[in-house]
Structures are given as C-alpha cells and as structure tokens.
Amino acid sequence: MADIALANPGAISNGEAARRSEARTAWWLASPAIALMMLFIIVPTLAVIILGFTDYELGYDGFQFVGLENYVELFGDRTFRQSLWNTTVYTLIVTPVSIALGLGVALLIESETRGKAFFRTVYFLPVASLLVAMATAWQYLFHPTIGPLNAMLALVGIEGPNWLGSSSTVLYGLSIIGVWQTVGFNMVLFLAGLTAIPRDLYAAAEVDGAKSAFERFRLVTWPMLGPTTLFVATISVISSVKVFETVKTLTEGGPNKASEVLLFTIYQEGFVYLRIGYASAMTVVFLAILIVLMMIQYRVLDRKVHYA
Amino acid sequence: MTQTLNLGRIVRLSLLSFGALVFLAPYIFMISAAGKAQADIFASSLSLVPQQWYYVENIQKAMSRVDIPTLLWNGVVVCGIILIIQVMVAVPCAYAMAKLQFRGSRFMMALVMLGLLVPIHATALPLYVAFDTLSMLNSYAALVAPFSISVFAIFLFLQFFRALPDDLIHAARLDGMSELGVVARVILPNAWPAVTAFAIFSVVAHWNDLFWPLIVVTNSDYATPPLGLLFFRAAEAGDDYGALMAATLIITLPLVLAFLMAQKRFVEGIAMTGLKG
Amino acid sequence: MFALRNIVKSFGSNAILQSVTVEAEAGEFIALVGPSGCGKSTLLRIAAGLDHCDSGEILLAGKPVTGLSASDRNVAMVFQSYALYPHLTAGQNIAVPLAMRELSTAQRLPIIGRFMGGSAAIRSNIQERVKDMGVSLKIDHLLDRKPGQMSGGQRQRVALARAMVRRPAVFLMDEPLSNLDANLRVHARGEIVDLHRKAGVPTLYVTHDQSEALSMADRVAVMIGGKMLQLDTPQTIYENPTHVEVARFIGQPRINLLESRLNANRLVRFGSVELVAPAAGENDTVTLGFRPEFVRLAAPGAGLSAQVERLEFLGSEIILFARLHGMGETIVVKLAPAEARTLTAGASVNLSVDPAHIMLFDGKTGARLKADVVEAPAHMKATLHG
Numbered sequence: 001m002a003d004i005a006l007a008n009p010g011a012i013s014n015g016e017a018a019r020r021s022e023a024r025t026a027w028w029l030a031s032p033a034i035a036l037m038m039l040f041i042i043v044p045t046l047a048v049i050i051l052g053f054t055d056y057e058l059g060y061d062g063f064q065f066v067g068l069e070n071y072v073e074l075f076g077d078r079t080f081r082q083s084l085w086n087t088t089v090y091t092l093i094v095t096p097v098s099i100a101l102g103l104g105v106a107l108l109i110e111s112e113t114r115g116k117a118f119f120r121t122v123y124f125l126p127v128a129s130l131l132v133a134m135a136t137a138w139q140y141l142f143h144p145t146i147g148p149l150n151a152m153l154a155l156v157g158i159e160g161p162n163w164l165g166s167s168s169t170v171l172y173g174l175s176i177i178g179v180w181q182t183v184g185f186n187m188v189l190f191l192a193g194l195t196a197i198p199r200d201l202y203a204a205a206e207v208d209g210a211k212s213a214f215e216r217f218r219l220v221t222w223p224m225l226g227p228t229t230l231f232v233a234t235i236s237v238i239s240s241v242k243v244f245e246t247v248k249t250l251t252e253g254g255p256n257k258a259s260e261v262l263l264f265t266i267y268q269e270g271f272v273y274l275r276i277g278y279a280s281a282m283t284v285v286f287l288a289i290l291i292v293l294m295m296i297q298y299r300v301l302d303r304k305v306h307y308a
Numbered sequence: 309m310t311q312t313l314n315l316g317r318i319v320r321l322s323l324l325s326f327g328a329l330v331f332l333a334p335y336i337f338m339i340s341a342a343g344k345a346q347a348d349i350f351a352s353s354l355s356l357v358p359q360q361w362y363y364v365e366n367i368q369k370a371m372s373r374v375d376i377p378t379l380l381w382n383g384v385v386v387c388g389i390i391l392i393i394q395v396m397v398a399v400p401c402a403y404a405m406a407k408l409q410f411r412g413s414r415f416m417m418a419l420v421m422l423g424l425l426v427p428i429h430a431t432a433l434p435l436y437v438a439f440d441t442l443s444m445l446n447s448y449a450a451l452v453a454p455f456s457i458s459v460f461a462i463f464l465f466l467q468f469f470r471a472l473p474d475d476l477i478h479a480a481r482l483d484g485m486s487e488l489g490v491v492a493r494v495i496l497p498n499a500w501p502a503v504t505a506f507a508i509f510s511v512v513a514h515w516n517d518l519f520w521p522l523i524v525v526t527n528s529d530y531a532t533p534p535l536g537l538l539f540f541r542a543a544e545a546g547d548d549y550g551a552l553m554a555a556t557l558i559i560t561l562p563l564v565l566a567f568l569m570a571q572k573r574f575v576e577g578i579a580m581t582g583l584k585g
Numbered sequence: 586m587f588a589l590r591n592i593v594k595s596f597g598s599n600a601i602l603q604s605v606t607v608e609a610e611a612g613e614f615i616a617l618v619g620p621s622g623c624g625k626s627t628l629l630r631i632a633a634g635l636d637h638c639d640s641g642e643i644l645l646a647g648k649p650v651t652g653l654s655a656s657d658r659n660v661a662m663v664f665q666s667y668a669l670y671p672h673l674t675a676g677q678n679i680a681v682p683l684a685m686r687e688l689s690t691a692q693r694l695p696i697i698g699r700f701m702g703g704s705a706a707i708r709s710n711i712q713e714r715v716k717d718m719g720v721s722l723k724i725d726h727l728l729d730r731k732p733g734q735m736s737g738g739q740r741q742r743v744a745l746a747r748a749m750v751r752r753p754a755v756f757l758m759d760e761p762l763s764n765l766d767a768n769l770r771v772h773a774r775g776e777i778v779d780l781h782r783k784a785g786v787p788t789l790y791v792t793h794d795q796s797e798a799l800s801m802a803d804r805v806a807v808m809i810g811g812k813m814l815q816l817d818t819p820q821t822i823y824e825n826p827t828h829v830e831v832a833r834f835i836g837q838p839r840i841n842l843l844e845s846r847l848n849a850n851r852l853v854r855f856g857s858v859e860l861v862a863p864a865a866g867e868n869d870t871v872t873l874g875f876r877p878e879f880v881r882l883a884a885p886g887a888g889l890s891a892q893v894e895r896l897e898f899l900g901s902e903i904i905l906f907a908r909l910h911g912m913g914e915t916i917v918v919k920l921a922p923a924e925a926r927t928l929t930a931g932a933s934v935n936l937s938v939d940p941a942h943i944m945l946f947d948g949k950t951g952a953r954l955k956a957d958v959v960e961a962p963a964h965m966k967a968t969l970h971g
Contacts, residue, residue, distance in 0.1 A: 019409060025487045026410035033401035034416070036457035041423045044431035044438075051433065058437065105327060108320050115321070121571050122328040125335070128567035128574060131516050132534035133556040136541065137338040140549050148337050151354045180331065185578065192579040200668035203635045206655035207662045207757075208747070209685030219681070223672035242429065245518045249538060263429055263519070270433050271523050280433050287430045294425055 048287075051280035058274035070281035080282065082257050083265040089171055090261060091240035094178040098236055099229070101179065102186025107221075109187070110194050120191070124184035131181060135249045138177050139164060164250055167258030174259055177246050182239065186232050193228030197221065227301065234297040241289060262286055338560075342366055342553040349549050362550060370555035373543065375528065379536035380562060386451045386532055387514045391507055394458040399499070402465035403491050407477055420466070423459030428520055436523050450524040451532070455514060461506050464581060468502040469495065501580070508577035515563055533559045586611050587755045587787050589632055592641035594624075601627050602638070605813045607806055609755075609787040614778070615816075616802035617791045620834065624811040625791045626759055632789060633757050634658045646754040656685075661748035662757040665764065667740045669732040675743045676715050676728035679750050683711045686751070718746045722780075738769050745777070749784060756781070756788040762797065774801055795835050799823065807831045827953045829946035832874050838904055841880070841916040843873045844948065852959065856889040858940045859959040870948025877904070877919035879942040888937035891916070893930050898922070907934060 052070055056063035074080050109119050126134065141149045142163035150160030163173035201220045210216045244263040247253060253260040253268070266286065270279030336356065341349055343358040343366065351359075370376070405413045405420075431454065439450045472495070480494045496503070518534040525531055528539055537559055541552065567574050588608040594601045601624045609615050617625040630636040632643060634655035643651045650658045661682070669678050684693060692704040719725035724742045732740055741761060748756060761777070762770045778801050781788050792798050798805045799819040806816040807830075814828045826832035832840045845853050847869040851862050855873055862871060883889075891907035894915060903925040905918040918936060928934065945956035 022408050023410035023412075026404035026408035027412060029400035029404040029408070029487065029491070030412065030416060032397045033457060033462060034419070036397060037419055037423055037459065040435070040454050040457055041426055041431060041459070042419070044434040045426050047434035048430060058440065101327075105324070108324050112317075112320060112324065115324070117571075119324050119328060120575060121568070123331055124571070124575060124578075125564065125567070126331065127578065128512060129564055130533055130537070130560045132518055132537050133560040134334055134338075136537065136552060136556045137334040140341055140553060141334055141337055143549075146350050146549070148333075148354055155354075180334070183331075188575050188579050191575075198666060198668065200664045200666045201670065203630070203633070203655070204662070204664060204668035204670075205681075206635060207633055207660060208682040209656045211654070211656040211685075215685070215690070219670065223670070226672070242427065244429075245516070245534070248518060248522070249541070266429070267519070267522075271436065276433055276437060283430050283433060287426065290427070290430075291425055 045287075048280045048283050051277050052284045054277040054280075056277040056280075058276055063277065066277070070278050073278065074281055074285065079257060079260060080265060083260040083262050086171060086258070086260055087241060087243070087262045090175055090178065090243055091237055093172070093175040094182060094240045094243075095233065095236040097175075098179045098182040098186055099232055101183045102232065103190050103225075103229070105183065106187045106190035106194060107217075110191060120187070123187050126181045127184045127188075131245045132249050134181070135177060135246045138173075138180075138246075139250050142173055165255060167254075167256045170251055170255065170259045174243070174246050174251070178240065178243060182236060186236060189228060189232050189235075190225065193225050194221070197224045230297060230300055234293065237293055238290060241286075241293070262289075338553050338557055341549050342557045344550050346548060346550055363554070366550040366554035367558065369548075369551040370540075370558065373551070374536055374540040374555060376536070376555065376558055378529065379531055379533045379559065382448075382530060382536075383515055383533045383562075385448060387511045389448070389452050390455045390514050391510050393452070393456045394461050394510060395503060395506070397456065398458055398461035398465055399496060399503075400488075400491050402462045402469055403495050405462070406466050406469035407472075407474065408487075420459045420462050423457075424463060428454060428517075432520065432523055439524060445524050446527040446530050447524075448530065451521060451530065454520065458506075458510065460581075461510070464506055465499060465502055468499055472498055504573060505577035505580040508574055509581040512563070512578075586613075586644075586647060587632075587789075588642070588644040589628065590642040590644070592628060592631060592638045592643075594627060594631060594636070594638045601811050602631075603811045604641070605808070605811075607789070607813065607816060609789070609804075612785040612787060614781050614788045614790065614801060614803045616798035616805045617789060617808060618793065618795055618798035618805055618834075619808035621793055623808045625793075625808050628808070629662075629757050629759055629789060629791045632755070633660050633662050659754040660757055661751065661753035661755075663744050663748045663759065663761040665760040667732075667744035667761075667764075669740060669743055669747070671732050674729050674731055675724065675735070675739075675746075676712075676719065678732070678743055679715045679718055679728075679747045680711050682747060682751055683714065687711065714750060718750045722746045722749075737765055738773070741765060741773065745780070749780065752784075753786060756784075756786050756790075758788065758790045760792055761790075763792075763794070770797075777801065796837065799835070805835075807834060809834065825953075826944070829872050829874065829951040829953075832944065832946070836876060838877050838917045838919065840874050840876050842946075843912070843914055843916075845871055845873050847871055853945070855943065856938065858938065858943065860940075860943060860945060860956045861959050862945055862954050862956060871954065872946040872948055872951075874944040874946060875938050875942055877917045879939040880916065880918040880936050881939070882920070882924060883935040883937040885935055888935045890933060890935050893928055893932045893934055895930055896925065896928060905934075907936060909936075 053065050053067060054063040055066045055069070105119075105123055109116055109123075112119070141147050144150060144160070144162040144165060147160075147163075149163070153160040161169045163169050197220065201224065202216055205216045205219045208219075210219050242263060243261050244267070247259055247261050247264045248267070251259040253264050262282075263286070266279050266282045269275050269282060340356045340358065343361055343363040345358070345360055345362045345365070348359050348362070401416070404410065405416050435454055439445050439453075444450050476494060476498070477490055480490045485493065515532075516534060517532070518538065521532045521535040522538070525535060528536065531539060537555065540555055586609060588606075590606050590608070592602050592605045605624070605628055607615060607617070607628070617628065619625050627636060631638045634650070634653055634657070638651070641651070642649060645658055645660065669675075670681065673681070687707050687710075688704065692707070715728065716725065719728050722742050722745060724739065724746060727735060727739055727743070732743065735743070741764070744761065748758075758777075762773050765773060774797060777790075790798075790802065799822070802819060804816060805819050805822045807814050807822060809830045815822055815826060815831045817825075822831065822835055826835065829842065833842060843855070845855065847853050847862055851869075853860050853862065853871055853873065860873075890910045892910065893905060893907050895906040897904040897906075901922070903920045903922050905920055905925060905928065906915055907918060908915050916936070940958045943956065943958075945954040946952065947954055
C-alpha cells in the first residue's frame, strides 16, 4: 500500500492514506490475537468436527473416514445415553435450585443493612475455593459411616443413604455439591442486578399503592431482574452441562455409571481409551448442545426481557 | 409497625444465618477433621473439637506424601503466565476493534463470538493429539498454551474500551504517542478496573481447572493444585481422612485467603465479568 | 387542604430539616424552592410517606397520616426520573395506581385474576379511565408503547398521567421538568399549571429553579439549609424577602448585597443615602440589599462613582457590572438598552440607588430589619417618583 502511495502520490488523498495507515495499525495490533485464535480455537474446532468422521485412535498409525458411523454408534451407546440423561437430570436439579437460592439470598442480603458484607462473603466462599479440594471435604460429609451428615440424620432418626456410593442417590449428592458451589456466584450477579434497579421505581410502586413487599417484588423487582435472571439461567445451565471436577474426583462416573456425565464420558473415551475419533463425535454433540443453549438465550433476550 | 419490622428482620437474619451455617459446614468439618486422629474420626463424627490435637501429625503426613509447595508454585506459575499473556494479547486486539477503523473488525467480532461458544473441553482432543505429537506433554507450555488467547478477555475489554471517550485517544495522538504508546499509557491505565476484574476471573478459573491439566500432565512435577490433590487421593488407598483433610485444607487456603483479603474486589470482579459476559 | 407541621429530620448528626411547616389551602399550588441539599426533596418524600420524620405532624385532606406508609396515603407523585415501569406500556403504567387500589391481590394475579368475580368489570372501567386520561394529556396514541420507545417529553406526560389518573389528596412533584430541554420546559410549565387548575388538588412542587417556582406557584416556600425561611406569594417573596438568604436566592440577576456597619446612632450611610436601623439587635453589622433594577445612572458628580467592568447585552435589557470607587465592591445594574448605549468597559459612571428599595438585613442573623430613609438628596427623590 505504501508503494502505491509513493508511486502515485496524487491518486490517493491524505484522508485515504491516514485511513490505510490506521487499518494497518489495527491489523498489526490484532494479529497476535488472530493467530492464537486460529491456532487454539478455530483450527482445533474444525479438527474435532473432522475427527468425528474418522476412526482415529491414538497410538495407531493413520485413520479412515467412516462417515456418520461414530454418530450411529453414539446413539446406540448405552453409556453415552446414560451420560446424556444424567447430565440432563443434574442440570435440571442444579439450575433451578441454585437460581432460586441465589435470588433468595440476594434479596435477603439486599434488604439487610448490617452484616451484608459478612453474609455475602460466606455465600461466595465456595466460588473462591478449590472445587476438587472442597469436593473431598463433601465426600467426608457424605461418608455413610463416619460422615457428619448421616450422623446428624441419625440424631433425628433417619437412616442416611450412602450418598455417593449408591446409584440411586449419587446424582443427588453431586447436585447438592453443584448447588453449593453455584449459589454464591448467582447471588453476586443478582445483587448486581438488584443494585441496578432505580430506587425511584420502588418509591413509585409504593405511591401507586403496592402495599406489601411481595407486590413491590412483582411490580418492580422481578420484571427489572429479567435480563439478569435469564443470564444467570444460561450461565447456570452451561456450567451444569460442563460438570466434571466433582465426578472425576469423587465417583469416576460410578457406581454402575449412575454418575456418568457428558464431559466425563468424553474424557474416558478420548483420553483414557484414546478413541479420538469417537470422542470427537461426542464432543461435537456437546458443542451443539452449548450452541443451542446460547441461541435460546439470544432469542429470549431479544424478544422478552430487553425493554429499551 | 416497628414490631413487624423487627419480626421481619429476625426471620431474615435467622434464614441467612442458617444458610450461612450450611454453606460453611464443609469448611467447618474439614478444619475439624484435619486435626483429628484416625480413631477419633471414626469414633465421633459430630464433635467438632478433636479429642487430641492431631493437626501437626496430619499436616506432616500430608506433606510427606504430596509435595504441596511444588503444587502451589506450579499453580502460581501457570496462572501468572496465563494471565499475563491473555492481557497482553487481548488488550491491543480489543483496542483495535473498539477504536480503530479497519475492515477486519466485523470479521474479528464474528471470531470472538464464535470463540465464546467454544470451551476448552471442545478443543481438548485435537490439542492433546498435537501436544502428544510434538512431545510437549508434561510441561508448563502445554498447561499454558491453549489459554494464551482468551476471547472472553477481548470481549470484556472491548465493551470497556467502547465506553472510553474517543477524545482521550485523539489527545494522546496529538501529544505525539504511537498507537502502542496509546495502548500502554492511556488505554491500559484507564482500563484497570476491567483488567483487575478479568484477572480475578482468570485466576479463579485456571487455579480451579482440573480438566486440561489432567489431560496433559501425568508427572507430579508439573501438577497444579487440583491435579496434585487428585494424585494424592489416588495414592491414598484407605480412608485416612485426617491427612486428606489436612492436605485439602492447605491447598484450599491460599485462594480463600486471597479472597478474604480482597473480597470486595473479588465480588465486584465476578459481578462485572459475569454481567458483561 | 394538607399540612406539614414542625417536621424535623436528621440523618445521624446531620440535621436535614429543622422544624419545617408548610400548609396549603384547598387547590393551592405551592412551590418548594431552594439550592440543592436544602432538604426540599426530603420534605417531599416525607410528605409522600417514602421517608419518615423524626418528629412533626402530617395531615392529608385534614386527616393525620404521619405514621402511614406511602401506599396507605392517598398521594400521587411525579418523579424527577419519571420512574415509569420500563416493562409496562404507557397505558399499563397509567393503570397501575388504579389496579393496585381497586383490584384485590387475588384479582391482580396473572391469568387466574381474570376469572375472579367482578374483575372484568373493574378492569374495563380502568381501561376506560386510562384512555380518557390519555386523550386529555394528548398521549392516547402512545398508550401501547413502552417508556424506552418514547421521548423525554412523552415520558414526562405519561408520568403526569399516572399521577393524575386518580384523585389524590395531594400531588407531589419532584423536579418533574428538570430532564426536559429548555423549550419544552417552558411549555410544560404552563401545561402543569392548567392541569392543576382543572384538577383542583393541592400541589407541592419541588424545584431548584426559581423562575419555575415564581412563574407557576400560588405561593413559594424558600428553603435553605433545612429551614423554611419564607412562604409567601411570588411577588412578596421577590419584593419583600424576610431574610437575606431569600433575597440572595431569588432574583436573576442577583440582588446586590453590601456589608456595612451601623454608627453610634444606628445609622448606616450609603452614598448620599442614610438609613436608620431599629434598635433591636446588638450587633452593628448590617447587609444592605438592593435589586439591580433599582439602580439608575446618575448625572456626573452625583450619586456613587464607579467604573464599568463588563456589560452583558441580553436583548431587552443590559446588565452592567460596575466597581464602586472607594468601596471596591462590584454591583450589578439592570438597564434598558437605550440608557446604556454609550457605555463601554472601563468607562466611569455615576450610579444612584432608589432609597425606597434599599433593604437592610441583620449582619449576623440575616433577618430583615425595618429601615427608614433619613436623608435623601433631591435628585434621588426625583428617581423615586420618576
């Protein structure tokens, strides 16, 4: 570009030259990011999609394209179906409960004048703690014989289950940990959403005759929190779908595949059994689920909860 | 009227306190069990105070079986390098997209939105194959490289930079700064709230991440704290909860302490990154 | 009628309101005016029931409502930010105060509420009144829009409609025009006054803009530093302020205030004018005040000599800033353009002040002192009558 400008100075105006130099600077500033994005996001994503159509296994030379064979196998795979189902159940428990508790705690904290910082810290603590470590602490709490939880239940005459050791309760146990870990995060987002509501709206609601706190919540808080709630819901669903740490640490998908979840199954197939092609097909399904969830969020956001 | 007000407050405070107790329970029992002898743990699950103070023994046991200082050091190194590279790559890029006119900015925006959809879990397989082929597994490079680019950082800074007045940049250019000078001396200092918020987000995420380290590291010399704890658990056959809880306690402590010291920034940072993202 | 009596409010050690009393007759429009931070908005919120006073009494329509919350008082309020519910359309916004008061909690539930007995009739009646309100405020074409899709002026009308849709005991308005641009603001003033006259409901109107207060209100209450300094008709407030702070706050350009001392005979001399202050008050410092329009150009050699610092041409008048020789103070003079045609900055002028319009204030308390002119030279008397 500089060459052209030099060779034919009259053809390009000063403004044009300045614009070109600005564009050149911009490309130059963005180039490391572009290169790294290509290298670590775009190319690997394309590679996963391509690998999903192959029978590639690490340790074996070469691979063949097998078309949709992996996908056909996938939907007949009992483990994968179990894994999808478990992930769905886990998500359906953790998301609503952690949203409701997060909102509840945020509302309680917001209306409290003293102790605000203390409670906020306590409920947020799990977010800032090492999940693998805290999962270990939960394992101790959940322990069927020496765990404090069942000891407490025994005090009121309930015989506690073998939380993480029985296939009928393991998902609930993991869900409890999931909720415990997410509530603080959701609470912080709701607190931010609450402080963004103009005080005048509550004053107007009161003048307009909204007598009870519940009526003011219905007239002002809930609609005004709409965008926050949707956002929190999306984040919670996505992070629930990505559950992995607790499963890997505590149950390894067991007992009897009762806590087999999506990422854990992918991990097993890909990195333990090294069936890269097959695991890639699973990853594509996982990615598709994430994309659908995001698209739902954008849709709802556009239609329903943006008022401006 | 004051009556009902007080009643409401009592109900609120008791609910909050009960919830707080539930949320703190894992910590309380972790601290308690870390100081109990094996027999003590089996004898009395509910008494919080150990019969004999066994903290030193448990910590010694934990330290002898897992190299905790190395784990923490690895965590600091990995999180630190990741953060520095992420910021250094994302800030100039976000600046170009927010404040400079160039045809690529739409294409970049598309790339960023696409990148936001793709977590590490989706790209892990090909990256693993690549690192394996290059014999780069079990290295800091393998731990750091995939996270050198954070589209989320670009997205966050982009939002923040758009809000900065153009006149600030014009003034800096009139004062004779180069574009890189503008980024380093005008944009970055003004973006400090966004950078701290992102730093907290990034450190919390990568300090806690188990998935990627688990894939690329099998050698405990390069283990990050979560991975090290996993190794320790695997090596520990029995139910030696005393030592396990002691190790858990020590590994959890640094980030929790950091959080407690800067809790306001933490919460604000998470709220900011959360809402922008 | 409504009344706020001896209202006291403090936040911590910070006294916001120090025994403030405002009483309005039926249908009266009272403007509360004062600099920011004077406590006028707090007083309004206390009248609304959004804040509660430490002591004092509030009467609405003759009934005491002091301890009641806003929702139990029959008040309507227009907020500075308009405070429209952004998720509801204009029509739904206007309907909220009616729905809240006329439908029961059960009837207001979504979906189920529609099938509750009597709900349909009440709802259609509310719809009817919202539509009427829309027509009378000329916003009927906007009723299906949300606040985010309206201009500032349109939002202000919706806020007004929401307040006026029922008959409250009092209208409370908190700087409702301050978010409008200048042209619209002047237009809206007249409209609010007309609406108020039609509704006949007493109105308490908070503003920091004195021209708004003077032009709209039946009576103006001037609040400064948490105290109600004067409550009177706009004309009286302007011509006869009872406190130096009222005199200073009201009037554009500002009143001229000069510090001075009483001599042993309690006389104060200003140019060739001599004023006597009453014996009350021990301190001997006083503040002389006179408005810019009561200063005239005098013949050379007469009156006070001064130097022109600056002239501001405002079309129908010229504002002259002149430094008095000897005293060193700058006074502001309002002149007709014809009078000031020959003046330029730096020129020397002689000024005379109409002695009948010189006010005297206690130098310490700021209270107005009754002043008598002792001596005024003949040419001054002429201006008095001319």
